[in-house]
Amino acid sequence: xxxxxxxxxxxxxxxxxxxxxxxxxxxxxxxxxxxxxxxxxxxxxxxxxxxxxxxxxxxxxxxxxxxxxxxxxxxxxxxxxxxxxxxxxxxxxxxxxxxxxxxxxxxxxxxxxxxxxxxxxxxxxxxxxxxxxxxxxxxxxxxxxxxxxxxxxxxxxxxxxxxxxxxxxxxxxxxxxxxxxxxxxxxxxxxxxxxxxxxxxxxxxxxxxxxxxxxxxxxxxxxxxxxxxxxxxxxxxxxxxxxxxxxxxxxxxxxxxxxxxxxxxxxxxxxxxxxxxx
Numbered sequence: 001x002x003x004x005x006x007x008x009x010x011x012x013x014x015x016x017x018x019x020x021x022x023x024x025x026x027x028x029x030x031x032x033x034x035x036x037x038x039x040x041x042x043x044x045x046x047x048x049x050x051x052x053x054x055x056x057x058x059x060x061x062x063x064x065x066x067x068x069x070x071x072x073x074x075x076x077x078x079x080x081x082x083x084x085x086x087x088x089x090x091x092x093x094x095x096x097x098x099x100x101x102x103x104x105x106x107x108x109x110x111x112x113x114x115x116x117x118x119x120x121x122x123x124x125x126x127x128x129x130x131x132x133x134x135x136x137x138x139x140x141x142x143x144x145x146x147x148x149x150x151x152x153x154x155x156x157x158x159x160x161x162x163x164x165x166x167x168x169x170x171x172x173x174x175x176x177x178x179x180x181x182x183x184x185x186x187x188x189x190x191x192x193x194x195x196x197x198x199x200x201x202x203x204x205x206x207x208x209x210x211x212x213x214x215x216x217x218x219x220x221x222x223x224x225x226x227x228x229x230x231x232x233x234x235x236x237x238x239x240x241x242x243x244x245x246x247x248x249x250x251x252x253x254x255x256x257x258x259x260x261x262x263x264x265x266x267x268x269x270x271x272x273x274x275x276x277x278x
Contacts, residue, residue: 004203011070015220016184021212023177026170061152062176068117068145076138084142090115108272115268121261
């Protein structure tokens with residue numbers, strides 16, 4: 001994303017493009033699935049009692065999540081964004097204490113303190129203006145994005161028990177696309193497609209197919225079969241790949257503050273996810 005946005009495509013235009021194309025792909029996948037032998041057709045619509053939850057999933061999982069992430073990423077560094085995304089499992093734990101009234105153990109309390117401390121250290125670390133236009137504001141947007149995504153993981157799980165995963169995600173993307181249209185249409189109209197080189201087209205295709213369509217599809221499949229907690233834990237691997245790619249390709253500096261902050265956040269996530277074997 002940093003390769004083409006905001007230099008080639010502005011963030012809201014890129015968001016509209018990736019959500020719109022993924023929306024089409026999910027509808028095609030649904031229609032193809034209905035026509036395959038041995039596949040259940042399923043219901044095409046949404047039950048009235050579930051309409052509100054679908055709307056909230058679209059709001060948290062697409063509108064707030066995608067809009068703030070892509071905007072925040074253009075303002076902060078790639079490594080900052082990927083590490084702060086690890087706040088998602090920490091926030092899920094906080095919501096479990098708050099909403100589900102789960103017991104706060106000493107280990108989880110230490111984990112939350114470590115994760116929050118690492119996030120604060122990362123945000124306070126000064127970032128080179130070459131790689132971050134306004135890293136503080138960008139970091140804040142990434143954190144709000146993580147909060148929204150945590151809510152999405154919790155909200156979408158009950159829908160997986162009522163509908164097929166592809167049915168859920170196609171309607172989430174449909175509602176989300178309608179809501180982001182006002183934010184991205186003007187920037188989308190300003191895109192100078194004739195200036196695109198093959199590397200820009202390849203990057204855009206990877207963002208849409210790999211970073212959006214397949215990412216959301218595998219997430220909903222994991223939530224249905226593994227649960228939100230286990231699926232959310234796979235986000236732990238993201239900063240490792242991001243740090244390597246950002247350092248080698250984007251030439252972002254890997255400072256000691258980022259390493260220490262990353263270790264603290266990883267430790268925090270591990271401790272809040274730790275389950276004592278009886």
